[in-house]
Amino acid sequence: MTTPHNSAIKGNIAETVLLPGDPLRAKFIAENFLQDVEQFNAVRNMFGYTGTYNGKRVSVMGTGMGCASIGIYSYELIHMYGVKNLIRIGSCGAYDENLKLFDIVLAIGASTDTNFAYQYDLPGTFSATASWELLSNAKKIADENGIHTVVGNIVTSDVFYHDSPDDWKRWAKMGIVAAEMESYALYCNASRAGVNALTILTVSDSIARQSETTPEQREKGFKDMMKIALELA
Numbered sequence: 001m002t003t004p005h006n007s008a009i010k011g012n013i014a015e016t017v018l019l020p021g022d023p024l025r026a027k028f029i030a031e032n033f034l035q036d037v038e039q040f041n042a043v044r045n046m047f048g049y050t051g052t053y054n055g056k057r058v059s060v061m062g063t064g065m066g067c068a069s070i071g072i073y074s075y076e077l078i079h080m081y082g083v084k085n086l087i088r089i090g091s092c093g094a095y096d097e098n099l100k101l102f103d104i105v106l107a108i109g110a111s112t113d114t115n116f117a118y119q120y121d122l123p124g125t126f127s128a129t130a131s132w133e134l135l136s137n138a139k140k141i142a143d144e145n146g147i148h149t150v151v152g153n154i155v156t157s158d159v160f161y162h163d164s165p166d167d168w169k170r171w172a173k174m175g176i177v178a179a180e181m182e183s184y185a186l187y188c189n190a191s192r193a194g195v196n197a198l199t200i201l202t203v204s205d206s207i208a209r210q211s212e213t214t215p216e217q218r219e220k221g222f223k224d225m226m227k228i229a230l231e232l233a
């Protein structure tokens, strides 16, 4: 069965999927790190590929930007394609001034300004958290490969260009280390379905330090993050 957004049929997609926001980052990973690659999706140019990494079957697919977009793709991967491990590999803006460009964050939790969890009609606020199994294994892989990582709480925002430029400082006061735009929805979908999710982020810019990487570096330059995710898969 295909979906309105994915032309794969069941079986085309591995149980573990790497999920960059940028579909061209997915293409780059497939072309440079996977063997025996088959493309399973190009609907809306949201490229998806399955191949092998060190003999393990793994898929990689773009999610687009924002909770609405990853909400659709991750829901379909879980419920229509049987995916069990969803590993987001994204870029983020650092709120913690100790984080430098290209540092890697393992998101133990995601706070949010989004309304994604309204659909569950909960009698309170949902704390979106990573799979402990994926998180602890990712940390171990990073340490064994000498890759510095920071485990921290992030914020998933609907907004990239904030009207109030200092809002980030209020999140930083709560210990939020970085911002991005998808993990809250990913963690919600995974928790609701009882599958595993983890977000790994590379610092693409620092709001605290006023520095940033180029678009090309964001597409192709985050190789340590890719290595952790591929080893984890």
Ligand SMILES: O=P(O)(O)O[C@H]1O[C@H](CO)[C@@H](O)[C@H]1O
Pocket: 020, 021, 022, 064, 065, 066, 089, 090, 091, 092, 160, 179, 180, 181, 182, 218
């Ligand atoms: O690099 P990706 O994975 O797209 O992640 C970050 O980059 C985009 C904004 O530039 C948002 O999607 C944000 O979450």
Ligand SMILES: O=c1cc[nH]c(=O)[nH]1
Pocket: 091, 092, 093, 094, 160, 179, 180, 181, 204, 205
């Ligand atoms: O500042 C940033 C950088 C990457 N992604 C975001 O959502 N925000």
